[in-house]
Amino acid sequence: MSSQARVRTLPIRLAPLAGESLDSWLFAYAVRLQTPLSEFAAATGLDDGFLRQPARSIAIGENLPDVAVTAAATAIDPVALNRLWSPLARYSRAVRGRFAGSILRNLVVPLAWSRFCPQCLATDGDRWKVTWRLPWHTTCPTHHGLLVDTCPACGARQRRLPLADAAVEAGSSGRCTGALPRAPGRRLKLCGHDLTSTPTSRGDQVAGALLLQRAAAPALAAGASDAALDAAVHVLADVSVIAAHLHSGGSAVVPGLGGPAELASSLARAWTLHGCSDDEGLASLVARDLAGGRGIMPASWRLAGPSLTTRVMRVRDASMRPTDRLRWRSTTTPRRPRPDGLGQSTARVRCCPEALWLDWAIRLMPSSGVSSASFRVMAAAALRLPGTTTPLGDLVAGTCHDGLGRKVSQALRAIGDGAQVFATLRTLTELADGLDAHGSPIDYGRRRQLVSSVELLSARDWDRICAHAGARTGHSRKLSNARLWLYETLTGGPLHSAPKAIRPHEDGVEVYHRFALRLPSRAIELLDHHGACVLANLNIDEPLTWSPPRDWVDPDGLPGPEPDGINPDRVNQMLHARVAPTVVATRLGISLDHLSHIVRRHPPEAHPRANASFRNRSPLPEDLTPERLRELVVGQGQGLRVVAREFGVDRKSIAAALEREGIPAGPAGRRPTAIDAEWLRAQYVDRSRPLPELAREIGTSTSTVAKAAKAYGIALRGPGGASHARNLGSPEPGLPSPLAEALAGEAGHDRVRRYQVLARCHSVAQAARVIGCIQATLHAQLARLERSCGALVVRSNRWHQHQRLTLVGQALLHQADDHLGRPPSAPSDLPEPxxxxxxxxxxxxxxxxxxxxxxxxxxxxxxxxxxxxxxxxxxxxxxxxxxxxxxxxxxxxxxxxxxxxxxxxxxxxxxxxxxxxxxx
Ligand SMILES: [Zn+2]
Ligand SMILES: [Zn+2]
Missing domain, CATH: 1.10.10.10 (Winged helix-like DNA-binding domain superfamily/Winged helix DNA-binding domain)
Structure with a gap:
């Protein structure tokens, strides 16, 4: 049997028992074969060294070679063989990780020796269970007695060392294998006490201990999932932490393991506290640490899993400072805060405005005790706290919160009763969690830098916005307020941290709020648009404003109202009726902030005469852009009067616009240079048309045309002359009225042809584009046509309305189409709508x-x-x-x-x- 190469099936078979430890089975096999361990190792393909390891190492399969040979020799399925050690090895790895660095690991890491149940040993023979190596496994689930730690005769711990050959020879069968003291050179003598006869005790603790063992059983189950193992290890961690506190009279010292009786009793009590639905029992343990002033969560509780941490924090919560409650997330799922350097909290800082978003401030704002402005600032600073140990001063460095320090805690504590503070802290924590999980589309840090580096709104832009909104531009204070409005919109920051140039003084704040509440909707729209342009010019692709969505936060118990729960029409009606904003807010039972929020979300239509500073002036139409105006006045040489009439606004507004945009306007719009030389030559020389007619056609005076002709070197004819005669025929016979009249007279045919185009357009401006002439010409021709027909043909079109044909105009169009045909340049008739x-x-x-x-x-x-x-x-x-x-x-x-x-x-x-x- 000396050669390992010749492995054959052993003559005797010994199957492992359920729950048996690998060392137990191997030793029992060797005893059964009466073979020294070295020979048994050779016969089973195991390394001799493997069997000479401490028994715990064998039990967890340390250095175990491939079991194929062993399986063949013992005729045991290799899977079943591996199952003897692998669950313990897996459990051992898990608890060593979870309990690393804690003295409580002594409660969970497999023992170097094995406890035993005398009755089990008596029943099963000398077979030792794997669970007997678990410190927290104190009670035999079969016999309900406490396990025994040592031999009652010699006090030796069992199954620490490999089985001595003497024990193999003796056939250990439930006897103590502890060595007796011996003289040098003498043979090893074993105690040999019959362990199966050891008396066992039962106590009140048995039931609790067994419940814990059952709950932790998945930790040792071969088929347990990773999650089940984790959960079992969590239970063990929580119960150990509680047990340690039970034992230590408040200190964080772990109990010396003590005997199974002592251990079983503290574990059973800990188990009861762990499962208890109220936190009273736990509270006394926690309170002891609190009294000792050991910080928020003393190190002795460090091992606690999430649910126990939650309970501990719940006990401590009310006595903690609000800032600590935020750091620990004590109102949601408490976690130990971490010093994260430049990590998460720094990333979150960029997602936080300097004042809490208005809608969230409305939901959280207590009804009294703190001003809205300071609450928003404190709350925004507090958003940076959840989860981090970084000092607040570092988190808010460089923002307007610098120097707030402990004021934040004071302010948060002052906001109301316990429930209100709780709801506020919980909401802030959930918002912070939301920002960590989803981020914010706006980088507020960058926005703050931006506003200090660019001019938000030039005087000219503001004037233009007011012109289009039909509001008076006002003086520097109004411009400053408009800039402040943009600052608030872009940064979400409080007024007092605005750039110095626009920061309002104390009395200025109220003026600003009045300004903001009275802004006409069109001005809000244009200011928003301007803000978006500021961002676009800086290549910042972000929405103008943003606030965290409602569903990031549990809706229960918020102290304030829902921002959108108020009917905006009521607000706007009252503001429209010139009710002072503070009165409106009082009547509706809401804050001024809330009122501002509603107005911002649902801008009212312009308030006629609502406030002297926004007295109406005629608004410039949307499509009269500076470019368009320049084109009309400089490019096409149109006068103020013409442009004003075309767009339905007063001349003063157009003049102001020209001044604002720096567009040179000719004297009353008469600009000789605007008369095209070729056109004049063709009309006056080739077609022999008289000067007054040409002057009328382009909306200027005869002398202007004459001057232009002179300038172009065109010789002028004398007054009167034969040239008129060609066109002075009487109406063509046989034509219907009003076509006959319209065609009569100088250039009548041209006018009718143009009218056919004009009638199909929605404005003179469009017709002028289609025809390719200036509008003034068309206006003049239309007037002439109407004089010939003796009636209006087109109803005057205001700037925002489609022109309409009168009945005469419709008749003229049909007749012209019938007799002259449709001009090819006319737009086709379009279907409705x-x-x-x-x-x-x-x-x-x-x-x-x-x-x-x-x-x-x-x-x-x-x-x-x-x-x-x-x-x-x-x-x-x-x-x-x-x-x-x-x-x-x-x-x-x-x-x-x-x-x-x-x-x-x-x-x-x-x-x-x-x-x-x-x-x-
Ligand atoms: Zn037993
Ligand atoms: Zn003994």
Whole structure:
């Protein structure tokens, strides 16, 4: 049997018992074969060294070679063989990891020796269970007696060392294998006490100990999942921590393991406290540490798993400082805060504005005790705390919170009763968790830098915004307030941390709030747009404003109201009726902040005469952009009067716009240079038309045309002359009225042809583009046509309305089409609703935008694609719907349902797509 190469099946078979330890089975086998361990090792393909290891190492399979030979020799399935050691090895790894560095590991790491149940040994023969090596396994689940630690005769611990050959020879069978003291040179003598006769005791603790053992059983189960193992190890950690506190009279010292009786009793009590639904018992243990002033969560509780930590923090919560409660997340799922250097909390700082988002401030704001402005600032500073041990001073360095320090704790404690403070801290913690998980689309840190480095709003931009909003521009204070408004919008910061140039003084704050509440909706829209442009110019691709979504936070128990729970129409009605904002807020039982939030979300229509500072002036239309104005005045040489009439605004507004945009205006719009030399030559020389007619046609004086002619070297004819005669015939016979009259007279034919185009356009401006002449010419020709017909043919078109033909005008159009044919340059007749849509103010652009809207899932998405604002887009769609006489969109009813087009909307999109395809 000396050669390992010749392994054969052993003559005797010995199957392992359920729950038996690997060392037990191997030793029992050797005893049964009466073979010294070295020979047994050779016969079973095991290394001699393996069997000479301490018994615990054998039990966890340390240095175990491949078991194939052993399995063959013993005729045991290799899987079953591995199951003798692998669960213990796996458990051992798990607890060594979980309990690393803690003295409590002595309660869980497998013992170097094995306890035993005398009755089990008596029943099973000399077979030792794997669980007997677990310190917390104190009681035999079969016999309900305490396990025994040592031999009652010699006091030796069993199964520490490999089995001595003497024990093999003796056939140990339940006898003590402890060595007796011997003289040098004498043979080893074993105690040999019959362990099966050891008396065992039972106590009150047995039931509790057994429950714990059952709960932790998955830790040793061969088929347990990783999660089940983890859960079992968590239970062991929690119970050990509690047991340690039971034992130590408040200190963090782990009990000396003591005997199984002592251990079983503390484990059983710990188990009861662990499972107890109220925290009273736990509270006394925790309170002892608190009294000792050992910090928030003393090191002795460090091993506690999440649920026990939660309970401990719950006990301690009310007596902790608010900042510590935030750091520990004591109001949600408490966790030990970590010093994270430049980690998570720093990342979160960038997601935090300097003042808490207005909507969240409304939800959290206590009804009294603290001013809204300071609450928002403190709360925003507090958002940086959850989860970190970094001092607040470091977290808020470089922001307006610098130097707040312990004021944050004081302010948070002052906000109300315990429930209110709890709800506020919980919400702040959940918001911080949300920011960690999802981030914020806005980098507030960068925004703060931005506002100090760029001019937010130039005087000219503000003047332009006011002109388009129909509001008075006002003086420097108003401009400063507008800048402050942009500062607030872009940074979400408090007024007092605004750049010095625009920071309001104490009395200025109220003035600013009045300003903000009275801003006309169009001004808000334009300011928002301006803010978006500021970002775009800096290549910052972020939404203008943002706040964390509602569902990041548990809605229960918030002290304040829901920001959108107030009907904005009521607010706007009262503001419209010139009720002071503070009175409006009082009547509705809301804060001024809340009022501002509503106004910001639902801008009121302009307040007529609501406030002297926003007295109406006639607003510049949206499409009269500085570029357009320059083109009209400089490029086409139109006068103030013409432009003003064309856009339906007063001349003063146009003059102001020219001044603002630095556009040179000629003397009353008469600009000789605007008269084209070729045109003049063709009309005056080739076609022999008289100067006054040409002057009328282009809306200027005869002398201006004469000067121009002189300048171009065109010889002037004398007054009167034969040239008139050609066109002075009487009405052509046989033509219907009013066509006959319209065709009569100088250049009548041209006028009618142009009228056929003009009548098919929605404005003179459009007709001028189609024909390729200046608007003034068309206006003059139209006036002449109307004089010839003796009636209006086109109803005067105000800047925002489609022009309409009078009955005479319609008749003239039909007759002209019949007799002269349709001019090829006239726009084709459009089907409804496209015609109506295009005819509305700014219709072309709106219809094009609507095609984009139709393809998006929501207005919000479309707005992002188009680079505009949702409110603005939504308004445009609404006016388009008004023009088409019905709704075009089924709006979304829930966030996951895309919007759909109505039938009318589909028709419009079809027509518009076809129309634009041909138009291009
Ligand atoms: Zn037993
Ligand atoms: Zn003994």
């Amino acid at each position: 496209l015609a109506a849509a295009l005819a509305s103010y700014g219709g072309d652009g709106r219809v094009r935008r609507f095609i984009e809207v139709a393809e998006a899932d929501s207005l919000g998405q479309a707005a992002r694609l188009l680079g505009t604002h949702q409110t603005r887009l939504s308004k445009q769609v609404l006016s388009l719907e008004a023009s088409c006489g019905g709704s075009l969109l089924h709006r979304r009813t829930a966030t996951n349902v895309p919007q759909r087009l109505t039938d009318l909307g589909q028709l419009l999109v079809q027509q518009a797509t076809a129309h634009f395809r041909f138009a291009v």
